[in-house]
Amino acid sequence: MAFARSRQALAIAGVLGLALGVTACGTGNDKKSSKASSPECAAYEKYQGHDGKKVTIYSSIRDIEADRLDQSWKQFEDCTGIDIDHEGSGEFEAQIGVRVDGGNAPDLAFIPQPGLLKRFVDSGKIKEVGADTKALAEQNFSPDWLKYSTVNGKLYGVPLGSNVKSYVWYSPKTFKEKGWSVPTTWDELIALSDKIAASGTKPWCAGIESGDATGWPATDWIEDVLLRTQGVEVYDQWTTHGIPFNDPKVADAVNKAGTILKNEKYVNGGFGGVKSIATTSFQEAGTPITTGKCAMHRQASFYANQWPEGTKVAEDGDVFAFYFPAVDPAKGKPVLGAGEFVSAFADRPEVQAVQTYLASGEYVNSRAKIGDWLSANKKLDINNVPNPVDKLSVQILQDPKTEFRFDGSDLMPAAVGAGTFWKGMVDWINGKDTTTVLNGIEGSWK
Amino acid sequence: MEFDFAAEQPKFLMLMYGLIAFVAVVGGLLLLLDVVPAWFDRRREERLIAAVASGAPLPRRRKPREGLFALFFLLPTLLLIAVGLVVPAIRTTLLSFMDKDSSDWVGLANYSWLFSEDSIVRVLINSLIWVLLVPLVATAFGLIYAVLVDKARFESVAKSLIFLPMAISFVGAAIIWKFVYAYRGDGDQIGLLNQIVVSLGGEPKQWLLESPLNTFLLIVIMIWIQAGFAMVVLSAAIKAIPADIVEAARLDGVSPWQMFWQITMPSIRPAVIVVVVTLSIATLKVFDIVRTATNGNYDTSVIANEMYNQAFRYGEPGQGSALAVVLFVLVIPIVIYQIRNLRQQREG
Numbered sequence: 001m002a003f004a005r006s007r008q009a010l011a012i013a014g015v016l017g018l019a020l021g022v023t024a025c026g027t028g029n030d031k032k033s034s035k036a037s038s039p040e041c042a043a044y045e046k047y048q049g050h051d052g053k054k055v056t057i058y059s060s061i062r063d064i065e066a067d068r069l070d071q072s073w074k075q076f077e078d079c080t081g082i083d084i085d086h087e088g089s090g091e092f093e094a095q096i097g098v099r100v101d102g103g104n105a106p107d108l109a110f111i112p113q114p115g116l117l118k119r120f121v122d123s124g125k126i127k128e129v130g131a132d133t134k135a136l137a138e139q140n141f142s143p144d145w146l147k148y149s150t151v152n153g154k155l156y157g158v159p160l161g162s163n164v165k166s167y168v169w170y171s172p173k174t175f176k177e178k179g180w181s182v183p184t185t186w187d188e189l190i191a192l193s194d195k196i197a198a199s200g201t202k203p204w205c206a207g208i209e210s211g212d213a214t215g216w217p218a219t220d221w222i223e224d225v226l227l228r229t230q231g232v233e234v235y236d237q238w239t240t241h242g243i244p245f246n247d248p249k250v251a252d253a254v255n256k257a258g259t260i261l262k263n264e265k266y267v268n269g270g271f272g273g274v275k276s277i278a279t280t281s282f283q284e285a286g287t288p289i290t291t292g293k294c295a296m297h298r299q300a301s302f303y304a305n306q307w308p309e310g311t312k313v314a315e316d317g318d319v320f321a322f323y324f325p326a327v328d329p330a331k332g333k334p335v336l337g338a339g340e341f342v343s344a345f346a347d348r349p350e351v352q353a354v355q356t357y358l359a360s361g362e363y364v365n366s367r368a369k370i371g372d373w374l375s376a377n378k379k380l381d382i383n384n385v386p387n388p389v390d391k392l393s394v395q396i397l398q399d400p401k402t403e404f405r406f407d408g409s410d411l412m413p414a415a416v417g418a419g420t421f422w423k424g425m426v427d428w429i430n431g432k433d434t435t436t437v438l439n440g441i442e443g444s445w446k
Numbered sequence: 447m448e449f450d451f452a453a454e455q456p457k458f459l460m461l462m463y464g465l466i467a468f469v470a471v472v473g474g475l476l477l478l479l480d481v482v483p484a485w486f487d488r489r490r491e492e493r494l495i496a497a498v499a500s501g502a503p504l505p506r507r508r509k510p511r512e513g514l515f516a517l518f519f520l521l522p523t524l525l526l527i528a529v530g531l532v533v534p535a536i537r538t539t540l541l542s543f544m545d546k547d548s549s550d551w552v553g554l555a556n557y558s559w560l561f562s563e564d565s566i567v568r569v570l571i572n573s574l575i576w577v578l579l580v581p582l583v584a585t586a587f588g589l590i591y592a593v594l595v596d597k598a599r600f601e602s603v604a605k606s607l608i609f610l611p612m613a614i615s616f617v618g619a620a621i622i623w624k625f626v627y628a629y630r631g632d633g634d635q636i637g638l639l640n641q642i643v644v645s646l647g648g649e650p651k652q653w654l655l656e657s658p659l660n661t662f663l664l665i666v667i668m669i670w671i672q673a674g675f676a677m678v679v680l681s682a683a684i685k686a687i688p689a690d691i692v693e694a695a696r697l698d699g700v701s702p703w704q705m706f707w708q709i710t711m712p713s714i715r716p717a718v719i720v721v722v723v724t725l726s727i728a729t730l731k732v733f734d735i736v737r738t739a740t741n742g743n744y745d746t747s748v749i750a751n752e753m754y755n756q757a758f759r760y761g762e763p764g765q766g767s768a769l770a771v772v773l774f775v776l777v778i779p780i781v782i783y784q785i786r787n788l789r790q791q792r793e794g
Binding site: 093094095097098116119122123211212214215268270271272273275276278279413414415418419423426430440 | 547564565629630631652654655737741743744754755756758759760761762
């Protein structure tokens with residue numbers, strides 16, 4: 001070898017020393033300092049005093065929506081000096097458990113399933129919300145909403161964003177051309193479907209494929225129909241296992257949903273027969289409305305983001321949504337929806353400050369202005385909600401006649417709500433009969 | 447979208463940390479490997495010189511300290527295996543006897559659940575089908591291909607074509623094949639398989655929905671990936687057969703059929719076993735393909751997929767652990783067979 005051994009060693013040692021030196025330089029101090037005294041920070045005065053502290057948040061929110069989140073609390077960060085570090089994950093439901101059990105819990109998490117929230121409360125991981133937060137939450141949210149994050153009389157989370165699921169998307173343009181009118185009762189809905197089917201168009205589009213969450217859109221159908229056929233009391237008994245999952249009342253609702261979803265004459269515009277619902281992704285499912293291959297698609301408010309670019313979402317535009325009609329409108333206006341809850345795994349003062357801020361009217365309005373977002377927070381000013389479907393949703397949520405109920409599969413234990421219920425719906429669409437499917441789900445609820 | 451270097455600064459910083467850590471660790475190890483033996487050598491040289499100078503008898507060459515040195519490198523590995531493998535294995539086994547909160551002992555409840563629940567029995571059967579079919583078909587395919595292209599023209603091109611899928615991740619492969627199996631009710635089919643069916647005058651089918659056909663279609667994906675591996679190993683083994691044996695057989699006038707069964711197969715038997723064993727273990731662990739293609743729906747789930755669902759998504763760590771233990775128990779006989787086989791070869 002041409003190289004002397006000692007020199008070679010020297011060279012390696014040199015590289016090593018250089019590397020260590022650079023590492024030392026790299027760890028710069030990037031703590032934020034507040035601009036607390038400036039006038040635009042007056043609103044944040046009560047959250048101040050935690051300069052340079054860091055709060056970590058873990059959620060399922062990613063990409064553009066995550067950027068909007070960061071934007072929404074920018075001023076709060078600037079004024080209080082609290083650094084909010086948000087991390088979104090596509091595997092949130094599975095990973096949050098791993099992180100919490102592994103002793104690596106985030107300070108705050110946005111939990112979209114009350115069932116999951118309760119599991120962490122039962123194992124003593126989630127901290128009860130502080131007194132300030134509780135007072136503000138009670139002021140800004142209806143008792144209905146707080147119920148979902150209350151366990152044994154104590155509040156363990158604050159509602160954040162919301163969505164309304166009881167919508168049927170349609171094309172106002174096509175409806176006008178063909179002379180169809182928006183139905184206001186279940187019977188009108190079926191009559192309209194028959195009329196559309198007779199005209200040669202498939203009235204409904206549906207799709208329940210959603211990666212590892214395949215099946216959830218069908219659970220929404222069942223929940224929405226059960227709310228309409230049996231009312232909120234039976235619905236509450238069902239989600240809390242007060243009545244068995246395979247109760248005849250539930251079976252009746254499933255069969256009623258089946259009169260649409262399992263009707264070859266009604267589905268599935270542009271995709272094939274009934275079975276194609278199982279393999280059509282929920283994102284794609286509604287798009288044939290824009291090409292006239294189907295007329296209606298039952299899906300939540302957030303479906304507004306799924307339309308092809310250039311589609312005008314408005315009451316007089318290419319697509320819009322109407323309220324999924326009640327069977328008997330005289331019996332009230334049930335609304336199915338969902339949302340996420342801000343829960344804390346740490347009770348440091350700066351964590352509580354962030355939790356309180358997220359429950360405030362200032363926060364929801366600042367987030368809503370950025371777009372495509374809404375909350376059940378009563379302080380939300382409808383003028384700050386730009387999107388027409390979101391506006392409609394806020395109206396529904398703030399309407400005192402509305403009987404709001406949370407997505408049932410999110411309330412159930414995960415093994416049922418995100419397990420056998422989803423799987424059972426896939427089998428149901430795929431041809432299994434209602435009784436077998438419901439018995440199977442009931443058997444898994446322990 | 448514009449790429450803003452300044453905005454990506456944290457990521458670049460992380461990347462730099464990673465590089466630096468890599469250089470530090472690898473550099474440190476190299477330094478150690480270089481400096482320490484050199485130091486021992488120098489010591490020995492000095493002693494020799496001193497002995498020669500003083501006229502004393504030359505010191506006997508000490509046993510090299512390789513044992514000590516090996517231990518030094520073995521220790522971190524043993525430690526990492528203990529932390530990353532042994533401890534979790536023991537913990538998983540314990541968890542499989544506990545309830546969903548991992549707080550109370552429930553005995554064999556999780557195991558009886560495993561064998562009584564219809565959907566889980568289906569999962570076990572599916573895993574069995576996988577582990578029977580994939581190693582056999584992939585090895586057979588690889589073997590036939592290796593024999594056929596051996597010494598053929600464009601051999602390297604033909605081999606690399608089969609080997610290419612190895613370079614694709616399981617998730618990527620599953621997505622590719624999902625397009626192959628894709629279904630559109632009316633209008634243009636976007637799936638290759640359905641397009642072929644339609645152009646032959648058939649009706650398009652929803653391939654991934656029909657059990658048990660769908661399990662076999664998923665197995666095709668795994669075979670597509672692994673046949674290349676089998677082919678490469680077996681081809682190397684075929685090329686390693688001593689030329690004089692082949693020549694002797696030729697002079698004796700064997701037919702190609704006899705050549706394959708009397709000469710080639712016995713000579714490459716060890717390689718075939720290695721390939722089958724490796725593929726069996728890889729197949730038992732299969733997760734990505736099923737999760738990406740169907741997520742275990744339509745009766746296609748396998749043990750690893752169900753284990754993940756139970757333990758992490760449904761909050762049933764007891765049941766998930768029981769599935770993990772079953773998987774572990776299933777792998778053990780294969781590993782034992784492999785070890786015994788290696789030992790026999792060494793003796794023979």
